[in-house]
Amino acid sequence: MSSDLAARRAAVLGPNVPTFYETPVHLVKGDGVWVWDADGRKYLDCYNNVPHVGHCHPHVVSAIAAQAAQLNTHTRYLHAGIVEYCERLTAKFQTQLDQVIMVCSGSEANDIALRMAQAVTGKTGIIATDNTYHGNTMAVSQLSSRKPPIGGYADHIRRIPAPDTLRPVGGTADDQAAAFARELQTAIDDLEASGHGFSGFLFCPTFANEGLPDLPQNFMKPAEQVVKAAGGLLIADEVQPGFGRGGETWWGHEWLGLSPDVVTLGKPMANGHPVAAVVARRAVMAEFRNAFGYFNTFGGNPVSCAAAAATLDVIEQDNLVDHAKNVGAVFLRELHSMDHPSIASRRGRGLFFALELETDGAADEALAAHVVEYARNHGLLMGRSGRNRNILKLRPPMPFSNENVAMACDILQAAFKA
Incomplete structure (x- = not known):
């Protein structure tokens, strides 16, 4: 069979x-x-x-069924579900990360994050590591290392060496954080010299697809300083580490002590229902909303929000x-x-x-x-x-x-x- x-x-x-x-x-x-x-x-x-x-958690299944039996439509109508869920979600973040766009996949979320960086900076250059994966849209697939894009990587993309446990960037574990930040600075300088300019750095806080390297909690501090000094956005892709998987904090960037400008969410968000989101600083969201006319038909629909809210219930309870x-x-x-x-x-x-x-x-x-x-x-x-x-x-x-x-x-x- x-x-x-x-x-x-x-x-x-x-x-x-x-x-x-x-x-x-x-x-x-x-x-x-x-x-x-x-x-x-x-x-x-x-x-x-x-x-x-957990697979088929009864509380999540019940929430999906109940809302599907009552109403499901898009977000151009008022509905309490998306507002109540986003209020609960942003309460899990640092206070400056207080506005949300609901979408259906991590790929969509990361695509939006790149456009946020463009809107805020007026520049197009983006940096990621050379052994990563951030999704399947035309834009974010340019960052992924699984298969090179047709025609090669776009000219506005820079990929820096990923951190590594056995073969650290810079040659030693003690120097790896500083060496990683130096690689980031070099890429920023190159983007500025090329005319594209530097808009942001997109990274997974656990470097999951890079192999989950064993890194100290202060590892990303030098890199954060480089990004902020250059005027770019720090974008944390929490699709894999988010919602408490790290075991000490709700978010991987929180464990690292970082203050990102944008956080993207996905896979575990609604226990299998296709839900994802972008959480951003208020000023970043305003720049994005002014620069792009964005609407997602299925993002934030009542059934999706019920599934996501029920998942939060279980994590908390x-x-x-x-x-x-x-x-x-x-x-x-x-x-x-x-x-x-x-x-x-x-x-x-x-x-x-x-x-x-x-x-x-x-x-x-x-x-x-x-x-x-x-x-x-x-x-x-x-x-x-x-x-x-x-x-x-x-x-x-x-x-x-x-x-x-x-x-x-x-x-x-x-x-x-x-």
Whole structure:
């Protein structure tokens, strides 16, 4: 059945539409941290951050159903749902981040953030790291390292070396923050000399797609100073680290002690319902609204806002930020206890973890692929990341328990032994 479905999928969706694993998983059901395939096999989900408060959480499902049965339309009519949700959301941020645009995906949110930077500065140059991903629109795909754009990267884009645990920018861990800021300054100077000018720096506060490098809390301070001194916008992409995944704070930039001008949100925001947002300083929002006529048909509709509000309810009521901190500490301790000569680095923050694999000093993509496939075949879903795809990525739903940790680590240890 699954092979027939894969063939039909390829026929109707076209080539190169990716699936995970050598044998794709045909999922039919989810509940909490578990998913089931079409053959009734149960998997522990250690990868998906979209069902942030757990697959098919009954409170979120109920909120979606109730609002869908009452009203769903766009935001050119007054509706209390979007106002009440955005008031709750901005209360989670520093006071200067107090206005919101609701959209449907992180890609849309980051696209808007780039236009905000243009509106505020009157310039077009944007900087990101050279091993990142910020979405799929024409604008933000220029920043991503997965596949170069047709015709090469646009002339107004600069990409600086991503921070790294094993091979730090500048050569040493102690110098990495300063070296990263120097690379940023060089890129800014180049943009100014080119005539494009510098409008902003877009980054993920955990550098998730860069491989979740182990960085000190003050790492981004020199870079923030460089951006602010140059008059550009500091844009924090919280699509992966946001909503408490880091376990100590609601936001990754908050853990770093930063004061961004714009924050973008997405994946975990409504537990699987397509909801995303841009949160900005009032002055930034005014410049954007004056420069661009922007409207999003589905962004902020009543059903989406009900889903997002219900997700906030669960995070707050179940104290999931502290839960992520506590369970994450147990998980990281267990990962450090694993014994295999190719585990070059174990790192994590809250419920986000990375194991970097190297053999004889070189990235071991083959071993990473083996571990992921072994885990899938033994009831654990996980992924891999990094420049060389040799970094195991574990990012489970937030209700993950200590018992789930024990099961995940047993399977991982068996994968390395195999």
